[in-house]
Amino acid sequence: MLTRDRDADGEFFYSVKTTGIYCRPSCGARLPLPENVEFHVTASEAEKAGFRPCKRCKPDQLALSAAHAEKVAEACRLIESAEVAPTLTQLAAHVALSKYHFHRLFKSMTGLTPKAYASAHRAHNVRQNLQANINITDAIYAAGYESNSRFYEKSSQTLGMKPSQYKKGGANTEIRFALAECSLGSLLVASSAKGICAISMGDAPDTLLRELQDKFPQANLIGGDAGYESLVAQVVGFIEAPKLGLELPLDIQGTAFQQRVWQALREIPCGKTITYSQLAQKLGMPKALRTVASACAANTLAVVIPCHRVVRLDGSLSGYRWGVERKKMLIESEKMKSC
Numbered sequence: 001m002l003t004r005d006r007d008a009d010g011e012f013f014y015s016v017k018t019t020g021i022y023c024r025p026s027c028g029a030r031l032p033l034p035e036n037v038e039f040h041v042t043a044s045e046a047e048k049a050g051f052r053p054c055k056r057c058k059p060d061q062l063a064l065s066a067a068h069a070e071k072v073a074e075a076c077r078l079i080e081s082a083e084v085a086p087t088l089t090q091l092a093a094h095v096a097l098s099k100y101h102f103h104r105l106f107k108s109m110t111g112l113t114p115k116a117y118a119s120a121h122r123a124h125n126v127r128q129n130l131q132a133n134i135n136i137t138d139a140i141y142a143a144g145y146e147s148n149s150r151f152y153e154k155s156s157q158t159l160g161m162k163p164s165q166y167k168k169g170g171a172n173t174e175i176r177f178a179l180a181e182c183s184l185g186s187l188l189v190a191s192s193a194k195g196i197c198a199i200s201m202g203d204a205p206d207t208l209l210r211e212l213q214d215k216f217p218q219a220n221l222i223g224g225d226a227g228y229e230s231l232v233a234q235v236v237g238f239i240e241a242p243k244l245g246l247e248l249p250l251d252i253q254g255t256a257f258q259q260r261v262w263q264a265l266r267e268i269p270c271g272k273t274i275t276y277s278q279l280a281q282k283l284g285m286p287k288a289l290r291t292v293a294s295a296c297a298a299n300t301l302a303v304v305i306p307c308h309r310v311v312r313l314d315g316s317l318s319g320y321r322w323g324v325e326r327k328k329m330l331i332e333s334e335k336m337k338s339c
Contacts, residue, residue, distance in 0.1 A: 001037075008025040009026050012039055013039070013043055014037050020050070022047070028057070068284075070284060072095075072109045073284045075095055075106060076260075079256070080256065111267070120255070175191070179209070180236055184201050184239065184326050188208035189235050192251045196248055198301070199302045201302050257295060261283065262307075264279060270306075273310065274309065276292055276311075276318075277313055279310055307321075
C-alpha cells in the first residue's frame with residue numbers, strides 16, 4: 001500500500017474510516033493516517049463493512065490490466081475452440097478492440113502473436129492426433145488446417161521431423177545427443193533437426209538416456225559426436241553462469257497454453273523468483289494455479305526454460321521435474337552470482 005504496488009491489486013483492499021471509502025493498494029489518493037486504515041480480503045467484504053468504492057481507483061471494477069488479461073484469455077479460448085483459425089479482424093472484433101491495439105496487447109501478454117498462438121495450438125492437435133494413430137490426412141484436417149499443403153510447408157518445424165516419422169515414434173529420424181557432468185549432476189542434451197528438444201538432469205546418465213529412448217523409441221539416436229559435445233559444453237556453461245546467455249536454436253514443443261507459460265517463465269529475471277499465483281495472474285488466469293503448475297511440470301528444457309524460479313506462496317519449494325534439491329541449488333546459485 002505504501003509503495004502503491006500494482007502487483008498487489010486484487011490481493012487485498014484497504015478502507016479509510018474518516019472518508020468511508022475503500023481503495024486498491026495502488027490507489028493514487030493521498031495516503032491516510034495508519035490509525036484510520038482497515039484491511040479487507042475482498043471488495044465485497046469492504047462494502048459489507050459499510051465502505052463505498054473509491055471513484056479514483058474504482059476497486060469494485062476490474063483493474064485495466066485484469067480487464068486486458070480477460071480479453072486476451074477470451075481470444076485464446078476462441079482460437080482453441082474454432083474449427084478454422086479466426087482472422088485478426090475477427091479476434092479483435094470479438095473482444096471489442098481495434099486490430100492494432102489487440103495485436104499489441106495479445107503479444108505483450110502471451111509472448112506470441114495471435115497467428116503464432118493459433119499455429120502452436122494446431123501443431124499440438126496434430127501431435128495428439130498422430131499419437132492416437134489417426135491417419136495423417138485426417139489428423140491434419142482435424143487440427144484445423146485448411147489443406148495438406150499448408151501443413152506440409154512447415155511440418156518439419158512443427159514436429160521436428162516428417163509426419164510419418166513422428167507417427168512411428170521418430171522412425172528414420174536422427175536425434176543427436178550427448179551426456180555430460182555439471183555441478184547439478186548428470187546432464188543430457190538432445191537435438192532434432194529444428195534445435196535443442198531436451199535438456200535433462202539426473203543422478204545417472206543411463207536413466208537420462210532411457211528417458212530419451214522412451215520419448216523417441218524408433219529414432220536413430222546419435223551420440224558421442226565431438227562437434228555436438230561442444231554444443232553441450234555451451235549448455236553446461238550456461239547452467240554454471242546463466243548471465244552468459246544461451247544463443248542456440250530450440251525445438252520447443254507444447255500446447256499453445258504451455259508455450260504461453262514457458263514464455264512467461266523466460267521473462268523472470270535471473271536471480272529472482274515468483275509464486276505460482278503471481279505467474280497465473282501475469283497470464284490473466286488467477287484461478288488456474290493447477291493448470292499453470294502442470295505447464296511448468298511439462299517443461300523438457302531444464303534451466304533454459306527456468307521453471308525452477310517458481311515457488312509456493314510461502315516461498316517454499318514445490319516439486320521439480322529434475323528434483324527439488326536441484327531446484328534449491330539453482331535458485332541459491334543464481335542469487336549468489338547475482339546473474
